[in-house]
Amino acid sequence: MIAFLIKRLMHAILVMFVISVLAFAIQDNLGDPVQQMVGQSVPESERAALRDRLGLNDPFLVQYARFAKNAVQGDFGYSYFYREPALEVIARHLPATLELVFAATLIIVLLSVPIGVYSAIKPRSPFSRFFMGASIIGISIPVFLTAIVLIQIFSIGMTVTLFPEGTAWGAWLNSALSTQGNMPSFGRGYDLVHVMGHWDTNLATWDGLKHLVLPAVSLASIMLPLFIRLIRAEMMEVLQSEYVKYARAKGISMRRVYFVHALKNTMLPVITVGGVQIGTMVAYTILTETVFQWPGMGLMFLDAINRADIPLIVTYLMIVGVIFVVTNTIVDLIYGFVNPTVKLTGKPA
Amino acid sequence: MALLEVSQLDVRFALRQGEVRALRGVNFTLERGERLGIVGESGAGKSVAAFSLLNLIAKPGFIAGGSIKFEGKALNTMSERGLRKVRGNRISMIFQDPMMTLNPVLSIGEQMVECLKAHRRISTKAARAIALDKLRQVQIPSPEKRLDQYPHELSGGMRQRIIIAIALLLDPDIIIADEPTTALDVTIQAEIMALLLELCEQHNVGLILITHDLGVVSQVTQRMLVMYAGRVIEEGPTREIINDPQHPYTQGLINALPQMATPGEKLNQIRGSMPSLSNLPSGCAFHPRCDFINRTNGQPRPACTEQVPEFVTSGNCRVACHMVAELIEDRRLKEETS
């Protein structure tokens, strides 16, 4: 266990080091704090003095060391736009993003496992074929386009007049395909419940949940087909294995063969890939939050880019780096607990 | 009535290129407590035969004809639910490679207990007690520890002992062992085989031993079948076949054993190799490799290339060979004239 944690920690430190160097290089090249601190009217000589005082003329490594030291202490500088500590701004936006990612992950897990397993067990059933076809279409639709289509259908509403209104079936098809469009598609709504600190939740009220539905479905739509296909492929491979054949030869019920013998082995690679995909999902929150004006970190980041709010961009990168490292570590731990061949517990074999 | 009766068993694989017949009209029986060996080169259909007994052939394969009767009940037409009550309970199996057979993510205890629970109403505690008892019987060192271990923590030999223990869990009538020692180190092979023999004798369990190792068959089994290209070509008491093989293929197999060769000389291999099942030679499938043909001017006998040989009885054995049939006929005629 300890050896594993140390190894993970070393890896985490390496990743964070790379990210921080990159982040610092961005800040160093793009952010001119002097420009932000004083107006245009201040003479150049005074600026030079200020630069010197702030240590901006020190060698790169000295400056990086100062940056890293401050970052470790949670001091990432001030956001130009919000005029408050960048970390504070992030903390205010973090809960909205985390709730969105949580809801999307829930949708993915609840749908991908049953669909993937079913279509591996019965690869030729119409249901499986439908989902395999749907998943390749799903992979081909960019997440923001899914979001736009969802808004058109469920938020704006559609009036279909394609079929002849005069006939009974035409009228029925038209009304069946037309949608009301009353789902909210803008922001988190106002019916939020305060939990603690900066955390107001969408999950506690009906209105809050309604606001969460479309963004979460959009975010889930990009990963769901990938997971269905992955689970199906892994499960089909496992079902070919000797130990599954042996389990059947022992006279065990097929349900136990599928859900105990096969599923556990299927989930091992899925967990690994899942860890990487959670990272990808953070990137997709930028797109989803932009479409739905969801006031999370992604939208904040895009605004920061457009406002050239360098400290906020840098802080966002560092925080996302931390999120990746933490989720990857958690995923590795889960993997270790599910897979007995990984020695986590340090028990002698 | 025999405990297990297999008659005219026909197994096919529906492949994209067409149907391949893996077993053609296989017949054999097994009495209670009897040990039967099935011998042949790889590709002869031994494993297919073993798996088809419990209707466990993987998908493109299916039983196309014939019957498998266990205690008079046909296993080949039995429902999946009914088969499940036989599998692992009345007839259990030992697979070839112990490294691949046990599920890597389940503990040994779990894999033993689930088997007991699938066939008996029993508490986990009682099931573990039985499992522990069987582990003792297979002479595994410190058996108490093993129940909570995972397969990767054990050596191949130990895993095969555990698989034997699982095979014995429900005191079955028959154990089907498909090359149980092939994947093991040579030093352990004899140990495992001796253990299997001892336990079968002790519990009066029938054994169907599938192997290409004639030495093992002669030590363990009472009767044997020799298979070639999906057919049984010779069957009878093991001792008689080993001492006096009739079929040219069986003779070839025995001559090819290393102990039959003179030191310093080449081993006596059978010429050529097993034909592919999708493209079998006409008549007797063995005729292109058969030595009897070459002795008669190198010309194949018309009977061998045209007709599939019928079984003839020779002593206590039955052999499917035109040559043997002719020899027996000649001998009979001579006896009649004299």
Next chain:
Amino acid sequence: MTTTTSTPSRWERLRDSFLWYSFKRDRTAQLCLAVFICMVIAAFASPLLAPTDPYDLRQIDILDSELPPFWIDGADERYALGTDAQGRDLWSIVLYGTRVSLLIGFGAVMLQALLGVTFGLMAGYLGGRVDAFLMRLADIQLSFSTLMVAIVVGAVVKATMGSAFYSQYAVLMLILIIGLAEWPQYARTVRASVLAEKNKEYVDAARVMGLRSKRIMFRHVLPNTLSPIFVISTVQIANAIISEAALSFLGLGMPETHPSLGSLIKAGFDYIQSGSWWITLIPGAVLVVLVLSINLLGDWLRDVMNPRLYKG
């Protein structure tokens, strides 16, 4: 000696045997290839096919803005698919936009392949520290997700160079950004197949013959890693087109004066609430059909060629 005979025979084998055979039998693959080729031709022939030049401001009349496509009441017969918010003919602008998207997609994948294959060969063949360094770099980049890397690089480049400069060289910038963000996919795949090929006899034979490692790599090992490269290239083109669309949608890609499919979707999105759904959904549908046909072709190729792909 060996390369001159082995390389063409490999391609002949691919073309003559199973690949062509299974293509002849697979309706989906045929349809996808036909759609894809039609779209590529239409896109690159857009100056000939488009009734108006959407880059020419003189041909645009703002009074014609937000006209619906032909099957909806109020359509103008001059504009079959309607017009966008600036009064540009949607059919013309979608053709031009598809050309931009394809150009960036192909360009970025060529850059990815160049970087990825080079690094992958180095990592796989040289091993040791080079391998460890390159693969660790690929790991970090992948764990940070390629889209994220592209967004960050795009944002930084845009902030450094300024918006005007960025817009001017947007095609080049996007090719660079997407090319840099996705090379690890190629590197891992190539490395995996190099490791598999490396221990085979013909490489040993080449080494025994005294060939230099660079020559062995490019003339002997590389040809044998072609089929996995070929398979992932299809998926990568689809991904690159989607990445470009995403960057453009975020305002980090093509400017609206010179739009790709992604920037058309972005521009149209502002008008969806006012009921003009076609401005955003028609380019969207074109994008989906393009990407879907490539993905289905990729799926088919993967099934047919079944190469050793890097898993996970």
